[in-house]
Every structure is written in structure tokens, then in C-alpha cells.
Amino acid sequence: MDIILEAKPRETGAHSTLTKLRHEGQLPGVIYGYKVANKPVTLDYKEMAKAVQKFGSAGVFKIDLEGNQINAVLTDIQRCALKGTVKHVDLLSINMAEELEVDVPVMVIGEASGVKEGGVLMQPIRELKIKVKPSNIPESIEVDASNVGMNESISVAEIRSTVPFEILNADEDTLVSVTPPVVVNDDTAGQGDTENQDIKATEAPESES
Incomplete structure (x- = not known):
């Protein structure tokens, strides 16, 4: 430095x-x-x-x-x-000369296959706590999401053996996932409009004969 x-x-x-x-x-x-x-x-x-x-x-x-x-x-x-x-x-x-515990940012690289299919990429954890010697602290930890499909994810357990330091987070912690997009039901929205119209029609005063 x-x-x-x-x-x-x-x-x-x-x-x-x-x-x-x-x-x-x-x-x-x-x-x-x-x-x-x-x-x-x-x-x-x-x-x-x-x-x-x-x-x-x-x-x-x-x-x-x-x-x-x-x-x-x-x-x-x-x-x-x-x-x-x-x-x-x-x-x-x-x-x-001694190891210490630090929080390091998680950087997601690659375009997930599930995103190409219309899915939404989620990153629940943006930092990982690691134990490492000061001279070996990485600027970030890269997680390749290229092979993550729809309804799939990458957990800490899957990258633990790929890094040269100890990750202190739990194995089941999710780093990246791809979820299906939220679908708006147009038919339901239309029914709501109809119901509103029915209410208005019911509430409307009767015309004089």
C-alpha cells in the first residue's frame, strides 16, 4: 500500500x-x-x-x-x-502475522441462465465474513451465476472449497438465486373493474318514471 x-x-x-x-x-x-x-x-x-x-x-x-x-x-x-x-x-x-475476521463484499459475475429465461436474480447476502491473514484479504469474493437456472440457487457450501480462506457463514446461507417473475393476472384485474361497475350501478338512484 x-x-x-x-x-x-x-x-x-x-x-x-x-x-x-x-x-x-x-x-x-x-x-x-x-x-x-x-x-x-x-x-x-x-x-x-x-x-x-x-x-x-x-x-x-x-x-x-x-x-x-x-x-x-x-x-x-x-x-x-x-x-x-x-x-x-x-x-x-x-x-x-495473525488471522482476523473481516466482512468482504460478494460480487456476482456472469448472466444467470434463469435470468435469460425471464427470471429475477436475487442476492440475499452481499457480504461474507471470512477469517484470513491481513495481507490476503480480497477486495471481493466473486460468485459465478452463469449456470443458475430458474428456481435454482448457490449456497455458501458450494463455494467454500473454492476459496483460499475460511468462510464463517453457515453452509445453508444463500448467495444467489433466480426466482420466476411476478405475473399480473389481467383477468382478475378486469373482474375487479366489473365488480366496481356493479357496485356503482347498484348504488345509482333509480330514475323517475
Whole structure:
């Protein structure tokens, strides 16, 4: 990794202080874990965003904390509910020689045969929790859906032996499935219209003779 993010210690205090930091382009956060006590910090918002864009949210970030370089992973990202901007991050300092548990995005590749037949592709799980050494964390886990037909699926059990790390999700968890499209019954809709017409006709006043 060729991007080193500088983390500056910050004082914990009022909410207004955090707001001021954000307006100045700083991102409040906290670093904890391997050889690091729980340390409130700030990082440059743009530099952090650039690093996440390049290496992904599951990547290992090199942090310069008061002259000491540490390796860390993101464990939590808090966003503004209205704007979607990042408000706060938690960084876990790690030992590069030890395995850790991380969530990695699932990327579906290939066009499912069931979709070509008119089916709808479903992806119930968009992340998998894996146990892996930091240097081997993948940006994503690819799942090839090309051979998934109508009413078929791919479970965790079917890809477990194809990856070089341990997947912690249950075997029965579904990664991809193809379901038939929802069919609207035009006849039923027509009957509803007729019933409405009958109600209106019944409710209509009788004409004077």
C-alpha cells in the first residue's frame, strides 16, 4: 500500500467540536487494538476517501500515529442519515502475522441462465465474513451465476472449497438465486373493474318514471 494516512490525536468533548472538525475537512475516528490503546483521532477526509476508493473498505490501511506506523482495518463507519457522508470511523490496529475476521463484499459475475429465461436474480447476502491473514484479504469474493437456472440457487457450501480462506457463514446461507417473475393476472384485474361497475350501478338512484 503506497498511501499512508496521518492520524492526529484529538480531544474528546462537545458535539460542536466534532462538527467544527468535519467542517474543516477532518474525519473523527478512534484507533484501538494491537499495541494501541483506545485513541481518539482525526484523519483527512479526502485522503481517507481516496484510500477507501483504491483499496476498498475491507483493505488494510497504513496509519501514521504520532510517528509510529501501524496497520489497521475499518471495523465501523458511521454515516449521516440525510447526506450519506461519513461522520466517524473505527479503526482496528492489527498484527499482520495473525488471522482476523473481516466482512468482504460478494460480487456476482456472469448472466444467470434463469435470468435469460425471464427470471429475477436475487442476492440475499452481499457480504461474507471470512477469517484470513491481513495481507490476503480480497477486495471481493466473486460468485459465478452463469449456470443458475430458474428456481435454482448457490449456497455458501458450494463455494467454500473454492476459496483460499475460511468462510464463517453457515453452509445453508444463500448467495444467489433466480426466482420466476411476478405475473399480473389481467383477468382478475378486469373482474375487479366489473365488480366496481356493479357496485356503482347498484348504488345509482333509480330514475323517475
